[in-house]
Amino acid sequence: MPLLIIGLLLFLIPHLLRELGLRDRLIKALPSEGAYKGAFSLAALLGLGLIILGKGQVSFSMVWQPFFEWRVLSHVLMSPAFILLAAGNMPPSHLGATVRNPMVLGVVLWGAAHLWANGDLASVLLFGCFTVWGVVKFTSLTRNYEPPAKSPSIFWDIIAVVVGLILYGLITIFHGQLFGVGLSLA
Secondary structure (H helix, E strand, C coil): CHHHHHHHHHHHCHHHCCCCCCHHHHHHHCCCHHHHHHHHHHHHHHHHHHHHHHHHHCCCCECCCCCHHHCHHHHHHHHHHHHHHHHCCCCCCHHHHHHCCHHHHHHHHHHHHHHHHCCEHHHHHHHHHHHHHHHHHHHHHHHCCCCCCCCCCHHHHHHHHHHHHHHHHHHHHHHHHHHCCCCCCC
């Protein structure tokens, strides 16, 4: 459990530096913005590695029993999550302009979907932290939203939907091989 917790802290705290009022101070304290970006990337990558390693090492301890009959709700949340994640990594789209921070909202849906489907302690900690982080980040970014300089294009909305659904399908099919837990709707 310690590796998972350290990994979550190393990954999520750098992603909250702006909200904590520390980002600009750290950039000024370091020799260059590049040094800040390098330290940020190193902490996030190390955190991600420790999250993966730590989650795999935690012994299974059930906190709550998910409702087996309602697991389809996780799938219902995951398809828009992937579409939002795709939209957040593309040029301006109407979806992005409407949602404002589609990638962060996608992370919130991803975390909530996995909290709904997993009741073990490590999963509750992992997905709960990402869900809470996403809500805090989404609220902060939405409050300080600056519209993109380029006009949104329906083309990128279509691409986001297509790419998101393809990713959703691939992850659903290969979830067992990638994450050790196979998925089914039946």
